[in-house]
Amino acid sequence: MNELSNEETHAANEKATPIYDSLIPWEEGHPTTEHFEVVETGDERGRGMKSKTAFQKGALAARLSGVITSHVTINTIQISPTLHFHDPWFCRFLLHSCDPNLAIDVTTLEARATRDIQPGDYVTIDYRATEDKIEFQFPCNCGAENCCGWMHGRLEKPSKDGANE
Ligand SMILES: [Zn+2]
Numbered sequence: 630m631n632e633l634s635n636e637e638t639h640a641a642n643e644k645a646t647p648i649y650d651s652l653i654p655w656e657e658g659h660p661t662t663e664h665f666e667v668v669e670t671g672d673e674r675g676r677g678m679k680s681k682t683a684f685q686k687g688a689l690a691a692r693l694s695g696v697i698t699s700h701v702t703i704n705t706i707q708i709s710p711t712l713h714f715h716d717p718w719f720c721r722f723l724l725h726s727c728d729p730n731l732a733i734d735v736t737t738l739e740a741r742a743t744r745d746i747q748p749g750d751y752v753t754i755d756y757r758a759t760e761d762k763i764e765f766q767f768p769c770n771c772g773a774e775n776c777c778g779w780m781h782g783r784l785e786k787p788s789k790d791g792a793n794e
Pocket of ligand 1: 778
């Protein structure tokens with residue numbers, strides 16, 4: 630093994646600090662602070678991730694990583710019927726949208742732009758694209774024409790107090 634640490638890889642480029650923790654082996658394409666920033670949303674969503682650069686539709690926005698786990702939390706993305714990856718560094722801050730601008734391929738762990746993304750845009754995913762169940766259901770006010778109104782996993786029913794009635 631003769632791999633450079635994240636710090637060594639990026640020592641020459643102060644603009645691009647890896648967003649992933651140093652326990653995650655660096656790969657080209659992992660999100661950096663050059664392309665993304667966590668911001669306060671100023672509403673009940675708390676914090677979200679914004680793009681600092683433009684991505685064309687179809688472009689690789691970020692290569693993803695995490696720690697494989699068997700259970701669902703707000704920090705996980707489901708990659709198989711029984712496995713999830715724990716990513717409290719990047720995916721944790723991808724807000725849900727019913728009309729998202731990112732799509733995650735769970736077989737390649739790539740997040741690609743589903744449409745053109747401009748600097749300053751929140752990067753969003755549709756949690757229903759990957760998650761059978763989510764840790765907390767919540768009202769969705771994403772503003773999309775097709776907004777579900779209440780976010781829940783694709784294999785679970787809306788909870789009693791939040792069903793679309
Ligand atoms: Zn919505």
